[in-house]
Amino acid sequence: MRRLIRNTILFALVAAVTYTLLLFVLGDWGWVRTARTEMGNRGFLNSRVKDIHNYHNVDVLFLGSSHSYRTFDTRFYRSEGISCFNLGSSNQTPVQTYVLLKAYLDSLNPKYVVFEVHPDIMKNDGVECAVDLLINTPITWEATKMAWQTGNMKVINTWLYSLYNQKVRHRLQHFTEDSIMDDAEYIPGGYVEINTKEFVRKRYSSHHLTIRPEQWQALQRCLALLKERDIPYMLVEVQDAYQLRSAFKNHEWFEAKMRTLGPYRYKLLPLVDTIHFCNSNHLFKPGIEIFNKDFVVDLKKELAQLK
Secondary structure, eight states, X not given: OHHHHHHHHHHHHHHHHHHHHHHHHHTTSHHHHTOOOOSSOTTOHHHHHHHGGGOOSOSEEEESSHHHXXXXXXXXXXXXXXXXXXXXXXXXXXHHHHHHXXXXXXXXXXXXEEEEOXXXXXXXXXXXXXXXXXXXSOOOHHHHHHHHHHOOHHHHHHHHHHHHHHHTSOHHHHOXXXXXXXXXXXXXXXXXXXXXXXXXXXXXOOBOOOOOHHHHHHHHHHHHHHHHTTOOEEEEOOXXXXXXXXXXXXXXXHHHHHHTTSOEEOOOOOOOHHHHEEETTEEOXXXXXXXXXXXXXXXXXXXXXXX
């Protein structure tokens, strides 16, 4: 029996080492890691994180998913006299927001935080964003904990591969992301401008909104971190196209849940799906302009209270 146990342990160790080495050697092929996201992509997280050293002691920090970095145009807020940075990323769930806050909150040192929340994100498993974060940002202890706590092999494989890429090959340090990819352009300060509209009419099935427990807990941790540093915040839900919004059966429940956490803003503006939206859940340029002009009024009131 002892021999069997010893051989089993030895086999497990050899298999683990062999697996890891093969992942290091073959990891440049995405199919090996079973993750589609690569270093440098339309979410521009790589560029955004490298851009942070240019922004300190900002008035406002925007957080959240693509609804954040494709809506809150940092150029507009700067023109209104508000210094800001957008730390959103594709499908960013609160689990990944917490990792980013732990890494960059002190450097950005915002006076105020706008935290974008969306029903689809609050029920998301966070795998896509976890892979994006591990590939395109420096590996930290919080990122390591996040990766292993997911229990997802795509994420764990990406963590192993990125650790080798960053600590041995130093690829992240030497990689420069293009500022324009297809129809997307990275704007200094974290905003991404989309230059084509692909709105498609479609019918969504009616469904009840849900929130994953781990995302709810992570959102609470993020807000607790802000409270520890005495940084006021606002939770903001960006308006969806009517064709998607009308499919939500219990949006009032989602609103009520968000309000239990603090100030929450969800305002329906007179927007037309085919004119003001790029797709069902992202505003296009005319809609972004209307939204920001309306939102900045409330934001300025919040900032005025800090003086």
